[in-house]
Amino acid sequence: xxxxxALASVLRSGRSDFNARFEATRRNLRDLQxxxxxxxxxxxxxxxxxxxxxxxxxxxxxxTMVAYDAALELVGQNLAGxxxxxxxxxxxxxxxxxxxxxxxxxxPDQIIPAVSNALYHLASVQGTRPSQWIxxxxxxGPQCDTVETFLKLGQxxxxxxxxxxxxxDGISLTEELPPRLxxxxxxxxxxxxxxxxxxxxxxxxxxEPGKGATNEPLTIVSQVGAFRGFGGLFLKPPxxxxxxxxxxxxxxxxxxxxxxDRFGATFxxxxxxxxxxxxxxxxxxxxxxxxxxxxxxxxxxLDLSDFGDLTSAAANNSTLALTSALSHSITLVALL
Amino acid sequence: MPLLxxxxxxxxxxxxxxxxxxxxxxxxxxxxxxxxxSQTTASDPAATPLDEKLRQAYFWxxxxxxxxxxxxxxxxEAPPQSFILGDSKSRLTLPSGQSYSSFVLMPLLTFxxxxxxxxxxxxxxxxxxxxxxxxxxxxxxxxxxxxxxQHGHPQMTIADLLGNPLPADLVNAQRIEDIRISWRQWLGMxxxxxxxYNRIPTRTQSALLTVMGDNYAEILNHIYECPESAWFLTxxxxxxxxxxxxxxxxxxxxxxxxxxxxxxxxxxxDLLTRIEENLRPEEVVPRQIVxxxxxxxxxxxxxxxxxxxxxxxxxxxxxxxxxxxCEVAGDQFEYKTKDTAxxxxxxxxxxxxxxxxxxxxxxxxxxxxxxxxxxxxxxxxIYAKALAYFRGNRTVELEDLRQVLPFILHDKLTxxxxxxxxxxxxxxxxxxxxxxxxxxxxxxxCADYDRLNLDREDPVDQLAQEFAQGLDGLxxxxxxxxLVRIERLINExxxxxxxxxxxxxxxxxxxxxxxxxxxxxxxxxxx
Numbered sequence: 001x002x003x004x005x006a007l008a009s010v011l012r013s014g015r016s017d018f019n020a021r022f023e024a025t026r027r028n029l030r031d032l033q034x035x036x037x038x039x040x041x042x043x044x045x046x047x048x049x050x051x052x053x054x055x056x057x058x059x060x061x062x063x064t065m066v067a068y069d070a071a072l073e074l075v076g077q078n079l080a081g082x083x084x085x086x087x088x089x090x091x092x093x094x095x096x097x098x099x100x101x102x103x104x105x106x107x108p109d110q111i112i113p114a115v116s117n118a119l120y121h122l123a124s125v126q127g128t129r130p131s132q133w134i135x136x137x138x139x140x141g142p143q144c145d146t147v148e149t150f151l152k153l154g155q156x157x158x159x160x161x162x163x164x165x166x167x168x169d170g171i172s173l174t175e176e177l178p179p180r181l182x183x184x185x186x187x188x189x190x191x192x193x194x195x196x197x198x199x200x201x202x203x204x205x206x207x208e209p210g211k212g213a214t215n216e217p218l219t220i221v222s223q224v225g226a227f228r229g230f231g232g233l234f235l236k237p238p239x240x241x242x243x244x245x246x247x248x249x250x251x252x253x254x255x256x257x258x259x260x261d262r263f264g265a266t267f268x269x270x271x272x273x274x275x276x277x278x279x280x281x282x283x284x285x286x287x288x289x290x291x292x293x294x295x296x297x298x299x300x301x302l303d304l305s306d307f308g309d310l311t312s313a314a315a316n317n318s319t320l321a322l323t324s325a326l327s328h329s330i331t332l333v334a335l336l
Numbered sequence: 337m338p339l340l341x342x343x344x345x346x347x348x349x350x351x352x353x354x355x356x357x358x359x360x361x362x363x364x365x366x367x368x369x370x371x372x373x374s375q376t377t378a379s380d381p382a383a384t385p386l387d388e389k390l391r392q393a394y395f396w397x398x399x400x401x402x403x404x405x406x407x408x409x410x411x412x413e414a415p416p417q418s419f420i421l422g423d424s425k426s427r428l429t430l431p432s433g434q435s436y437s438s439f440v441l442m443p444l445l446t447f448x449x450x451x452x453x454x455x456x457x458x459x460x461x462x463x464x465x466x467x468x469x470x471x472x473x474x475x476x477x478x479x480x481x482x483x484x485x486q487h488g489h490p491q492m493t494i495a496d497l498l499g500n501p502l503p504a505d506l507v508n509a510q511r512i513e514d515i516r517i518s519w520r521q522w523l524g525m526x527x528x529x530x531x532x533y534n535r536i537p538t539r540t541q542s543a544l545l546t547v548m549g550d551n552y553a554e555i556l557n558h559i560y561e562c563p564e565s566a567w568f569l570t571x572x573x574x575x576x577x578x579x580x581x582x583x584x585x586x587x588x589x590x591x592x593x594x595x596x597x598x599x600x601x602x603x604x605x606d607l608l609t610r611i612e613e614n615l616r617p618e619e620v621v622p623r624q625i626v627x628x629x630x631x632x633x634x635x636x637x638x639x640x641x642x643x644x645x646x647x648x649x650x651x652x653x654x655x656x657x658x659x660x661x662c663e664v665a666g667d668q669f670e671y672k673t674k675d676t677a678x679x680x681x682x683x684x685x686x687x688x689x690x691x692x693x694x695x696x697x698x699x700x701x702x703x704x705x706x707x708x709x710x711x712x713x714x715x716x717x718i719y720a721k722a723l724a725y726f727r728g729n730r731t732v733e734l735e736d737l738r739q740v741l742p743f744i745l746h747d748k749l750t751x752x753x754x755x756x757x758x759x760x761x762x763x764x765x766x767x768x769x770x771x772x773x774x775x776x777x778x779x780x781x782c783a784d785y786d787r788l789n790l791d792r793e794d795p796v797d798q799l800a801q802e803f804a805q806g807l808d809g810l811x812x813x814x815x816x817x818x819l820v821r822i823e824r825l826i827n828e829x830x831x832x833x834x835x836x837x838x839x840x841x842x843x844x845x846x847x848x849x850x851x852x853x854x855x856x857x858x859x860x861x862x863x
């Protein structure tokens with residue numbers, strides 16, 4: 001493995017300190033293997049140091065030190081490096097960090113942990129699309145003039161990549177970022193006006209920014225959750241209850257809060273008490289009816305005969321959630 | 337950038353996660369928190385809630401500083417797994433909830449509530465090190481804590497402990513008020529450490545008692561007012577086996593006693609690391625877990641605001657009422673207490689020999705030679721609140737009370753080891769295991785409370801609640817009615833019921849209520 005001159009120079013000058021850091025971390029993180037760490041240093045950190053050196057030679061040392069400490073944590077916890085249990089962090093360093101050397105050079109202590117943690121967050125939540133986050137940030141990151149813009153963009157794209165619980169903050173971010181970045185981040189080709197896009201997003205969680213506000217009501221927009229044996233959360237077919245703009249799901253004695261929109265669905269631990277409280281308040285909209293496996297709402301109909309026996313239904317202003325005895329998934333139907 | 341230091345890792349929040357309530361708020365900033373820490377975005381220690389900071393301090397101590405592998409304060413969220421081992425059928429329980437090591441937890445609660453904690457146990461088990469850590473947590477430098485620590489020794493004088501009059505003033509002063517005193521610095525500290533307090537001579541112990549009990553020191557008519565502080569004392573033996581017998585009043589001022597359990601040699605590698613790194617944990621306490629004076633004041637306020645539900649308080653009342661009653665100690669009803677017998681100096685076995693009629697195996701009062709003092713009860717309530725606070729709750733649970741109780745009553749409730757309870761099969765072990773015994777007695781008391789269905793049917797509580805509503809506007813007929821109800825209840829209890837501690841206290845309360853209504857009725861007649 002050949003290390004570039006920029007990194008080699010920094011490593012050489014701080015050799016004893018870098019070695020001491022490795023030894024100190026290794027006492028605490030027993031999985032930190034010298035070979036794996038060396039490979040990460042020789043590839044990801046070297047690429048980053050080379051990229052930063054091309055824009056600011058003076059920033060290489062600080063960038064290397066921050067990257068080195070971050071790498072100790074990541075490789076030591078098997079989150080990056082050749083034996084990592086998730087590959088996206090390596091990919092993010094390779095494709096995102098090296099594409100924004102001007103930002104890394106100006107604030108390595110913000111950008112390197114932020115990108116690593118964002119990818120860790122995305123990879124840890126079921127149903128998200130970390131690769132979509134990497135694609136978007138790789139293409140849009142270089143267009144960011146400041147670290148603050150880059151970080152806000154990362155948050156908006158994280159919502160786009162499936163972290164539905166960031167929906168409220170994500171919509172607010174559309175008003176803080178340059179319009180061209182927002183349109184590209186959300187693939188909002190159907191929109192020319194940012195305020196119109198923000199308004200439609202706020203109004204309709206099932207809006208497809210690429211198509212505009214042309215949803216057909218009573219469309220099955222998502223099926224969320226799965227049997228635990230297939231990597232899902234549910235041991236038994238779940239039942240649902242509405243809780244404000246979200247839903248609660250109960251399977252066996254476990255409960256979750258579900259946040260869902262067009263970009264994804266995320267599950268957050270809840271309690272039986274909370275579910276029972278929400279269940280008591282459950283009310284379907286008066287204009288919604290389910291008769292003989294036919295769902296009717298505002299003159300629209302949806303045939304549910306393939307569902308089998310419905311076990312629960314819950315609705316909020318925009319969404320109807322249905323569960324069946326035959327499935328471990330929750331079916332979400334758009335009402336807007 | 338500083339060298340990563342394994343000794344300065346603080347547990348990540350939340351250290352004791354609770355179920356999140358429904359109206360939760362998601363924060364997109366969480367996207368950038370994770371395994372990699374940024375110096376610029378690291379959380380502000382001042383913004384951490386104090387109960388969370390206290391838990392972080394606990395986990396730093398148990399995971400890094402004091403190698404305490406004994407999780408004896410057990411909590412369960414689901415039925416725990418337990419295993420029977422060995423010839424004596426020892427039970428090993430694997431708790432299903434977050435459980436704690438009493439040796440670290442109780443001193444930390446003492447620190448938070450500014451009470452007095454005694455460490456007992458053999459030499460070299462971390463008693464003094466734990467006490468020093470508490471001083472460092474209060475923001476003092478390790479050097480100041482070490483210098484301020486008072487080491488008990490047989491030649492220790494009051495001057496050694498408190499300070500000296502200035503020699504020049506002793507010669508020149510015309511009046512005693514003119515003699516200036518050079519007070520010892522430790523008196524002004526908010527964490528006070530007395531190492532091996534049972535080696536201090538008796539006369540010096542009396543001076544220490546004044547400081548501990550009344551928070552001031554006195555030399556030659558000069559007074560030094562000490563700030564409110566947490567006290568940590570150590571002793572190799574809490575049964576008075578030091579150089580000097582510890583005076584009873586001083587022992588009574590100690591709020592809680594924790595035992596330093598044996599070191600598990602399986603953790604020798606951790607000791608080896610310390611030797612190789614040349615590190616002492618008390619020298620590398622992370623600043624995130626150091627409390628300033630205002631924070632400790634605030635923490636005390638927050639602990640006091642923790643509520644004790646009525647059902648928990650009632651069980652403590654029921655438990656406490658078991659022990660003071662001694663039917664043969666006095667003739668007048670009010671004097672039928674163990675304290676009456678103790679004050680006369682009568683031999684204990686003569687008292688127990690006269691005690692007939694009651695089931696001495698089932699009567700919990702027969703297991704002790706004394707009752708529970710008001711001070712001990714107040715301490716119990718404070719520590720139960722502190723434990724609930726530490727666990728992130730705003731209400732004391734029965735289990736909180738159950739867990740702190742043995743450590744507080746350890747030296748307060750004296751077992752009568754000749755009582756039939758200790759001869760019962762399986763109970764002999766409680767002669768040497770005082771913590772286990774106290775927990776067992778509390779469990780038996782709670783079982784008795786449930787058997788008597790006192791949560792639902794408590795006529796004395798009903799009468800007390802009526803009285804608590806006040807006497808203003810209460811008519812003569814209603815007053816007479818209540819008097820009759822009290823008399824009827826006492827009459828009912830007098831038929832064939834044997835007297836037990838809890839009944840004795842109930843009867844005294846009925847007498848109190850009767851007297852208050854009688855006085856009120858008498859006043860009504862004059863109107």
